Amino acid sequence: MAGVVNYVKESFGELKNNVTWPTWPEAQNLTVLVAVFSIIFSLLIWGIDSVFSEVIAFYFKWING
Numbered sequence: 001m002a003g004v005v006n007y008v009k010e011s012f013g014e015l016k017n018n019v020t021w022p023t024w025p026e027a028q029n030l031t032v033l034v035a036v037f038s039i040i041f042s043l044l045i046w047g048i049d050s051v052f053s054e055v056i057a058f059y060f061k062w063i064n065g
Contacts (some may be wrong), residue, residue, distance in 0.1 A: 002065065
C-alpha cells in the first residue's frame with residue numbers, strides 16, 4: 001500500500017513541477033482544433049460507411065436476382 005501512496009505523491013509532483021501546461025487561450029484553440037477535426041473525421045467515416053452500405057446492398061440485390 002505504501003508503494004501506491006508513494007506513486008501518487010510522485011505523480012502529483014511530476015504534474016506540478018515538470019509538466020509545461022498550455023495557457024488558457026492556447027488550450028481553447030487546441031480544443032476547437034480537436035473538435036473540428038473530430039467532426040470532419042466522423043463525417044468522412046459516415047460517408048465511407050454509407051458508400052459501403054450501398055455497395056453491399058447492391059451486391060446482395062444483384063446476387064439474389
